[in-house]
Amino acid sequence: MVMKNARCCMFCVLFFLCFSIHLNLSEGDDSITANQSLSGSLNQTIVSAGQTFELGFFTRGNFSRYYVGIWYKNVIQQAIVWVANREKPISDINSAELKILDGNLVLVVKSQDPIWSTNVSSTNSNSLVATLNDDGNLVLRDGSEPRSSEGFWQSFDHPADTLLPGAKIAYDKRTKAKQLLISWKNSEDPAPGLFSLELDPNGSQYQYIIKWNRTRQYWTSGAWNGHNFSLVPEMTRNSIFNFSYVDNINEAYLTYSLYNPESISKLVINVSGQIKLTSWWQGAEDWNSAWSQPRLQCEVYGYCGAFGTCNQNSSPYCSCLRGFKPKFENDWNLRDYSGGCVREIVLPQCGNGSTSTGKKDKFLQNPQVSLPVNSQTVIAGSAGE
Incomplete structure (x- = not known):
């Protein structure tokens, strides 16, 4: 009888421990704390409280390159909206770990060499929490602060190629710093590509521009007229998106939201050099395109x-x-x-x-083709000449 009771007690203790561990993990499933981490070998992730976004390790194609990123969780076609280590991929996923270390959120490998870091000065690491919010923003904050705080660092301040609702592409008038959206190198490599979107502080009327290789401008939005940017009238020709432009003493920026809270959206500068605004709703099989700029693909410089x-x-x-x-x-x-x-x-x-x-070189006529930018002309007497 004593042995039977002892076994029952032991079973109860084990059950209680397992149940307690399960509770702890559930309570922290949208955050990384000082005593928790994400393991690449276990393919662990954290998910925002409303099950909208997920953060974890991912790869593209047949390459042995792994990244930490954020994506929409419940979309059939995985849409990566932010990448941490886009310039330094991981080759050995089994040794990778994302954790809080020395006051920062850090991506390390087995040798403890940092691959990526938030690189900020913060408080004691033991009190830090990295939380994935339901708007897709990853925030590093003190655990005693409310979830709505901006914290010490947030991914919205360091965008990759995607602007999410509630985020912004800003120009800081105090520091002259710009936030840029930079395209992926190609469809399988999130390294910074050739095309970038930024807010241009040229004169008193700011406008968004797209550049090739950070130097050659080939598109502009025009100035804000109170409703939309003058060369993008499509911004107000829909019942899905609500755009806002803010210009104050500290900064200027564009942000947007959705009228329908059940829809999701992203504005991306893609590998083709266009910015595309798309939306998705439950039951859809693909992203629905609202508009793209430049309107024609062939208007992209050097495409x-x-x-x-x-x-x-x-x-x-x-x-x-x-x-x-x-x-x-x-x-x-x-x-x-x-x-x-x-x-x-x-x-x-x-x-x-x-x-x-015995053959001579000659020119080949190529009719109905526009000449490239900065083309050079040589006068000839005839086509044969």
């Missing part, structure tokens, strides 16, 4: 690279001029055409001076 042509009516848009081939075939398969095209054969005369074929 098809050197010796490439862009045709708005073809798929894909890019092709090489006759006698040329893609310089980087794999990149073209990943929708990165920036490497352009190279000659399939060396020109007999222009290339190496050889005339062994």
Whole structure:
């Protein structure tokens, strides 16, 4: 009888311990605390309180490159909206860990070498909490502060290629600092690509611009007219999105929200150099496009690279001029055409001076094609000449 009671007591203790552990994990499933971490080997994640966003490790394609990112949880086609270590991928997922260390949220590998860090000065690590909010914002704060606090660091201040509702692309008038959306390198590599969106403080009327290689501007939104940016009238031609532009003594920025709380949305500068505003609602099979800028893909500067042509009516848009081939075939398969095209054969005369074929080099007419920016012209007497 004593043995039976002892076994029952032991079972009760074990059950209580297991139940307690389960409670602790459930209470922290949207946060990383000082004594918890995310393990890459266990493919652990945290999920926002409303089950809208998820943070964890991910990879793309067949590459052994892993990243920490945030994505919409309940969307069929996984949409990555933020990436921590986009410039430093992890090669060994089994040794990766995201945890709070020395007052920061840090991504480390087994050797404890930091791959990525929030890099802020904060209080004692033991009191810190990194919480994934239901708006998709990851906030590092003191555990005693309310969840609504901005904390020491937040992912909304360090966007990747995506602007979520409630976030902003700002220009700080005090520090002259800009927040940029920067495209992925290609469809499988979140490293910073060629295209960026920023708020341009040129003159008294600010406007958003898209740049190629952070230098060449090829699109502008126009100035804000009180309802929308002048060259983007589509902003007010819908019943889904509510845009707001703020311009005060400290900063200027654009933000937006959704009229329907059951919908989700993202504004992305994609690998093709366009910004696209899309939405998703329960039961949909794909993202619904509201608008994109520039409106035509072929208006994107340098989209098809050197010796490439862009045709708005073809798929894909890019092709090489006759006698040329893609310089980087794999990149073209990943929708990165920036490497352009190279000659399939060396020109007999222009290339190496050889005339062994007996053929002369000549120009090939390419009608109905617009010339590129900064094109050069040579006058000729006739087409044959």
